[in-house]
Amino acid sequence: MDANAPPDPALLRFRTRVLAACALVLVGFIALGARLVWLQVFRHVELDEEAVANSTGIVPIVPNRGLIVDRNGILLANNYAAYTLEIKPSEATMPLPALVDEVAKVVPVTARDRRRFQKLLDEGKSVGSIPIRTKLTDEEVARFTAERFRFPGVDINARLFRSYPWGELGSHAIGYIGRINETEKTQMEDWPDDEQANYRGTEYIGKLGVEQSFEKELHGSTGAEQVQTQASGRAVRALASEPATAGNVVKLTLDIKLQKLVEDLYGNRRGAMVAIEPKTGEVLAFVSKPTFDPNLFVDGIDPVSWKELNESPDKPLLNRALHGTYPPGSTYKPYMALIALETHKRRPEQSINDPGYFWFGNHKFRDDKEGGHGVVNMYKSIVASCDTYYYMLAADLGVDTIANYMAGFGFGQPTGIDIAGEARGVLPSTRWKRETYHRREQQKWYAGETISLGIGQGYNSFTILQLASAVATLANDGVRMKPHLVKEVVNEIGRKPRVVPPQEMGRMNVKPENLAFVKHAMEGVNIEGTAAAAFKGAGYTSGGKTGTAQVLELKANEKYHANEIDERHRDHALFIAFAPADNPKIALAMVVENGGFGAAAAAPIARRVFDYMLLGQYPSAEDMAAVQQAQATTPIGTPRTADAAWPPANVGPGAPPAPDDPSLQANLAAARTMTAAFVPRR
Structure with a gap:
C-alpha cells in the first residue's frame, strides 16, 4: 500500500468509533468511581442506617397488666401466660372459612371458637390479628409449628391473659377487660401522642368497673424490642430491647x-x-x-353467651347498685x-x-x-x-x-x-x-x-x-x-x-x-x-x-x-x-x-x-x-x-396466689420468655 495514499475512510470511521467507545467507557468508569466514592465516603453513615433499618424492626413490648387486690390483699384480678393461635386476615391466602377448616384439622377448633372469631372479625374490620384458639397446650403448639408453612397468615403468639380467679364474685365492681374495638380506636386518636405511643401493641383495655376507670394505672408502660427481620418481614433475632414496666397494683376498699x-x-x-x-x-x-363471669370477656365473648347475658330478663349486666x-x-x-x-x-x-x-x-x-x-x-x-x-x-x-x-x-x-x-x-x-x-x-x-x-x-x-x-x-x-x-x-x-x-x-x-x-x-x-x-x-x-x-x-x-x-x-x-x-x-x-x-x-x-x-x-x-x-x-x-x-369452694380449686407469690412471678417470667420465642411480625 502506498504510504502517501489518502487514509481509507472506512478505517477512519472505525478508529473514530473505537475512540468514542473507549471515551464512553472511560466516562462510565469515572462516573461509577465517583458514585462509589459518594456512596462509600460521603453517605456511608446515612446508608448504613437505612440498611440496618431495612433488616430490623421495632416491636412494642406490651406490659403486664397490674393486679387488683381487695383491702386485705386477696387477689381479685391477675394474669397468666398462654399460647394463642391467631389469624391475620390481610395475609391469608384462602377464604377465611376454608382456612379455619384447614387449621381445625391440625388444632381442634370448637363451635364457640368459630363464633367468637366471627364476632371479633365483624367488630374490628381493621384489626390485625384475631385469635381463633386460645390457651393451646404444648402438644398443640408443637403440632401446629411443624405445619406452620401451610398456613400463611396464621401464627402462634404468646399472650398474657387476664384472670378473675373468683369468677362472678364482685364482677360489677371489678369489671373486666376486652379487645379494643373500632370505636375505642377512634377515641384513642384524640389522646395525647405520648399516651397513644404507650398503647402501641395493646389489644385489650378495661371495659367496666375498676378495670375501666383505672385503665391508665393498670396498663403500665410499653417497652420496645429491636429485632432483625427477614425479607418477608418475619423477625428472626432480637437485637436490643427496652423492657416494659408492669402496671400498678390497685388495692380496693372492698372486703x-x-x-x-x-x-x-x-x-x-x-x-x-x-x-x-x-x-x-x-x-x-x-x-x-345477679352477677356475671368476667372471664367470659377476656378472650372475646362468643355470640351465644353474649345473647344469654344481654337478653336475660334478670339483666345480669346491669349494675343495679x-x-x-x-x-x-x-x-x-x-x-x-x-x-x-x-x-x-x-x-x-x-x-x-x-x-x-x-x-x-x-x-x-x-x-x-x-x-x-x-x-x-x-x-x-x-x-x-x-x-x-x-x-x-x-x-x-x-x-x-x-x-x-x-x-x-x-x-x-x-x-x-x-x-x-x-x-x-x-x-x-x-x-x-x-x-x-x-x-x-x-x-x-x-x-x-x-x-x-x-x-x-x-x-x-x-x-x-x-x-x-x-x-x-x-x-x-x-x-x-x-x-x-x-x-x-x-x-x-x-x-x-x-x-x-x-x-x-x-x-x-x-x-x-x-x-x-x-x-x-x-x-x-x-x-x-x-x-x-x-x-x-x-x-x-x-x-x-x-x-x-x-x-x-x-x-x-x-x-x-x-x-x-x-x-x-x-x-x-x-x-x-x-x-x-x-x-x-x-x-x-x-x-x-x-x-x-x-x-x-x-x-x-x-x-x-x-x-x-x-x-x-x-x-x-x-x-x-x-x-x-x-x-x-x-x-x-x-x-x-x-x-x-374462706376460700369458697364453689369458685375454684383454692385461693389464687398473692401478688408477691413466687409461683405467680414465675408465671409472668414464663410469659416474657414465650413472647421472646414468638416475636410478632412487623
Whole structure:
C-alpha cells in the first residue's frame, strides 16, 4: 500500500468509533468511581442506617397488666401466660372459612371458637390479628409449628391473659377487660401522642368497673424490642430491647369475704347492696345481683353467651347498685323527720291520730296498717313506719322544701364514686318537673303529687349507692364523704403505695340534737320496731329503717295481695342501717327486688353483715339457706368464723396466689420468655 495514499475512510470511521467507545467507557468508569466514592465516603453513615433499618424492626413490648387486690390483699384480678393461635386476615391466602377448616384439622377448633372469631372479625374490620384458639397446650403448639408453612397468615403468639380467679364474685365492681374495638380506636386518636405511643401493641383495655376507670394505672408502660427481620418481614433475632414496666397494683376498699357473704345471702334473688365506712367513704361491699363471669370477656365473648347475658330478663349486666334506680319507700322517713325538726314543722312529742288513711282532695292515701297506728308521735312514726304521719308532713312541707334538704344528703345527684356509669336518679321539685316535661299541662306541679313523696314514692327514684351515701352521712353526724372503691395504688417501681385520701363532700347544717333524735329513733326500729325480729339478740346496738316500695301503682280502694301479682311486679324490699349505733363503723343500703316487706327480705341480710363486720361471725349453712328463701329473721344454727368460710369452694380449686407469690412471678417470667420465642411480625 502506498504510504502517501489518502487514509481509507472506512478505517477512519472505525478508529473514530473505537475512540468514542473507549471515551464512553472511560466516562462510565469515572462516573461509577465517583458514585462509589459518594456512596462509600460521603453517605456511608446515612446508608448504613437505612440498611440496618431495612433488616430490623421495632416491636412494642406490651406490659403486664397490674393486679387488683381487695383491702386485705386477696387477689381479685391477675394474669397468666398462654399460647394463642391467631389469624391475620390481610395475609391469608384462602377464604377465611376454608382456612379455619384447614387449621381445625391440625388444632381442634370448637363451635364457640368459630363464633367468637366471627364476632371479633365483624367488630374490628381493621384489626390485625384475631385469635381463633386460645390457651393451646404444648402438644398443640408443637403440632401446629411443624405445619406452620401451610398456613400463611396464621401464627402462634404468646399472650398474657387476664384472670378473675373468683369468677362472678364482685364482677360489677371489678369489671373486666376486652379487645379494643373500632370505636375505642377512634377515641384513642384524640389522646395525647405520648399516651397513644404507650398503647402501641395493646389489644385489650378495661371495659367496666375498676378495670375501666383505672385503665391508665393498670396498663403500665410499653417497652420496645429491636429485632432483625427477614425479607418477608418475619423477625428472626432480637437485637436490643427496652423492657416494659408492669402496671400498678390497685388495692380496693372492698372486703371480698364480705362481698361473698352478701352475694350468697341474696341467693337467686335480684337486688343490690352498698356498704360504706361512714368516716372515710370507703366502700366495703358493692353488690349487684345477679352477677356475671368476667372471664367470659377476656378472650372475646362468643355470640351465644353474649345473647344469654344481654337478653336475660334478670339483666345480669346491669349494675343495679350504680345504675339501677328505685323509689326509696319508707327508708325516706328518717330524713323527712329530720327536715320536720329543722323547719320546726313538727316537734318530737307532737302527735297525730292515725285512722289508717289520709284524705287529700278527693284522694284517699292509705296507711299500710289497716285501722291505723292510733296516736303517733315522731319516734313512733319511724319505729312503726306510719305512712299517715308522713303524708301529712309532706303536705305541710311542700315539694321544694323537701328537695332542698334532701339534696344535702346527695339524693338525686351523682356521688362521684371512682367508677363510671353512675345514674343521677330523680329528686323531684317544681323546677325538675318544668325542665323534664315539654307540654305546659305536664309542667305544673300539683299539690297532690307531694303527698306520696313523704313515704318515698311518687317521682322519687334513687340509686342504692345514693341511699348508702345518705345513711352514711346520717351516721357520720351530717358529714358527707365521697364514696370510693380504690384504697391505694401501689407503684410497680419501688412498690410505694399512693393512698387515696378520704374526701369530704359537704356538711349538713343541722342541729346535733335533731340528728341524735333521728338516729335514736332508728335504733328503736331494730330494738322494738319493724326490724326487731332480725336484730333480736345482737351483741351490739344498731340503727335501721325498713322500706317497702311499690312497683305497680294501685287503683283507688284496691288492696295489695302479693300472691295474686306476678313476681316481677311485687313490691321491692329495702333497708338502710348503721352499726354500732354509738360509733358507726359501717352503714349500708340495700334492695331485694320484688322481695316484699323490707323487714322480712332485707333486714335479715343486714343483720348477718353486721355480725360479720363487728363480731367476725359467718352464718351457719342452714341459716344461709333460710335467708336466701326469706325464711329467717334471727340467725339460726351455730355461726362459723369468717376465716372458716374462706376460700369458697364453689369458685375454684383454692385461693389464687398473692401478688408477691413466687409461683405467680414465675408465671409472668414464663410469659416474657414465650413472647421472646414468638416475636410478632412487623
